[in-house]
Amino acid sequence: MTFSGLSSLILALGAVQLSNAASIKRATCADGNTVTNAACCVLFPILEDIQTNLFDGGECGEEVHESLRLTFHDAIGFSPSRGGGGADGSLITFSEIETPFHANLGIDEIVEAQKPFVAKHNISAGDFIQFAGAVGVSNCPGAPRLQFFLGRPDAVAPAPDLTVPEPFDSVDSILARFADAGFSPAEVVALLASHTIAAADNVDPTVFTDRTPFDSTPSVFDSQFFVETQLRGTSFPGTAGNQGEVESPLRGEMRLQSDSEVYPRTACEWQSFVNNQSKLQSAFKAAMLKLSLVAQDKSKLVDCSDVIPVPPTLNAAAHFPAGLTKNDVEQACAATPFPALTTDPGPVTAVPPV
Numbered sequence: 001m002t003f004s005g006l007s008s009l010i011l012a013l014g015a016v017q018l019s020n021a022a023s024i025k026r027a028t029c030a031d032g033n034t035v036t037n038a039a040c041c042v043l044f045p046i047l048e049d050i051q052t053n054l055f056d057g058g059e060c061g062e063e064v065h066e067s068l069r070l071t072f073h074d075a076i077g078f079s080p081s082r083g084g085g086g087a088d089g090s091l092i093t094f095s096e097i098e099t100p101f102h103a104n105l106g107i108d109e110i111v112e113a114q115k116p117f118v119a120k121h122n123i124s125a126g127d128f129i130q131f132a133g134a135v136g137v138s139n140c141p142g143a144p145r146l147q148f149f150l151g152r153p154d155a156v157a158p159a160p161d162l163t164v165p166e167p168f169d170s171v172d173s174i175l176a177r178f179a180d181a182g183f184s185p186a187e188v189v190a191l192l193a194s195h196t197i198a199a200a201d202n203v204d205p206t207v208f209t210d211r212t213p214f215d216s217t218p219s220v221f222d223s224q225f226f227v228e229t230q231l232r233g234t235s236f237p238g239t240a241g242n243q244g245e246v247e248s249p250l251r252g253e254m255r256l257q258s259d260s261e262v263y264p265r266t267a268c269e270w271q272s273f274v275n276n277q278s279k280l281q282s283a284f285k286a287a288m289l290k291l292s293l294v295a296q297d298k299s300k301l302v303d304c305s306d307v308i309p310v311p312p313t314l315n316a317a318a319h320f321p322a323g324l325t326k327n328d329v330e331q332a333c334a335a336t337p338f339p340a341l342t343t344d345p346g347p348v349t350a351v352p353p354v
């Protein structure tokens with residue numbers, strides 16, 4: 001190439017860069033919000049509506065927890081060999097078929113609660129489910145700011161049954177199901193961080209008035225779930241003998257058999273989340289983005305992540321619940337000792353229902 005040829009190439013490259021810079025200029029929406037892409041402006045009225053009318057004014061409560069669970073149950077509905085459209089909203093579009101699947105027990109509540117919002121706004125069910133999940137998680141102190149991509153087409157068919165893992169499935173079959181949908185064991189552990197803002201309503205039918213949390217702090221996104229799942233189980237919150245449930249270390253706390261079995265299988269990865277808020281956030285954020293895009297063509301979607309609110313920060317260190325210490329840890333990671341944590345002062349307490 002001649003010198004002048006090279007310099008005109010450099011000039012041309014410079015022009016391309018300039019026009020790229022021009023095209024990512026921020027857009028101002030009719031309501032005054034600014035976004036990177038004007039196509040995302042449609043989301044602000046939906047954001048306001050769900051914060052007020054679905055999430056009780058911006059709480060990290062029951063509807064947020066259920067909405068997060070729904071992002072998973074919709075998205076995991078895909079298998080390369082058995083079909084399903086992944087994060088396509090089929091759990092809402094074909095709710096008569098999918099909500100009766102055994103693994104979806106209890107999901108009908110949030111499906112019915114979300115339907116009017118999908119009907120009212122110009123958004124696909126697949127987009128709405130993932131948007132509501134990302135917005136909902138932003139209400140939980142300590143959570144990462146999840147990403148959101150807009151533009152999923154409507155679901156064309158229901159997901160096949162048996163794509164959603166059950167708490168009584170063997171750890172082999174759980175990890176195989178996730179692998180089939182494209183997730184590594186480390187990504188499964190990251191996704192299970194969701195159980196730090198979670199409770200069970202349907203695992204123990206004898207505790208039917210309230211919901212039983214998976215950790216002692218179900219309204220903040222902290223690493224207590226990873227601490228407490230490593231503590232020796234001593235009792236059931238209700239009765240023994242429920243399918244998919246094992247003993248937990250705290251009165252009032254629910255431990256799923258699946259969590260109790262994924263922990264020793266992934267021991268050092270699981271333990272690495274204890275008291276490491278930045279890892280907890282970054283790994284969950286990355287895994288949730290992947291989950292929100294299962295069987296979707298990302299190149300056809302618009303990145304609207306800047307519409308998602310920034311979650312409140314959390315300044316609490318991981319800790320042992322009152323009465324428990326390092327002696328109660330059932331250490332499964334051989335390579336790294338359990339991190340040094342302090343024990344909460346005061347008398348032993350039960351985890352209140354939510």
Ligand code: HEM
Nearest residue numbers: 065066069072106166167191194198199200201202203258
């Ligand atoms: C090993 C795989 C998993 C199993 C076996 C499992 C099982 C369960 C079960 C049995 C419940 C209680 C439901 C009820 O009684 O109402 C639950 C709740 C929940 N799960 Fe999972 N789960 C798994 C993975 C995930 C993933 C990947 C996510 C999200 C990314 C998730 C999010 C949630 C949330 C947020 C709740 C709480 C719902 C509420 O409080 O209403 N789970 N899970």
Ligand SMILES: *[C@@H]1O[C@H](CO)[C@@H](O)[C@H](O)[C@H]1NC(C)=O
Nearest residue numbers: 042121122123124150151152
């Ligand atoms: C609804 O959204 C689509 C893009 O997803 C757009 O093409 C269409 O014009 C919108 N309709 C209304 C009534 O706003």
Ligand SMILES: *[C@@H]1O[C@H](CO)[C@@H](O)[C@H](O)[C@H]1NC(C)=O
Nearest residue numbers: 272275276277278279280282
């Ligand atoms: C937290 O996790 C990150 C990422 O895996 C790691 O680099 C860092 O050393 C961890 N921090 C602590 C205090 O363990």
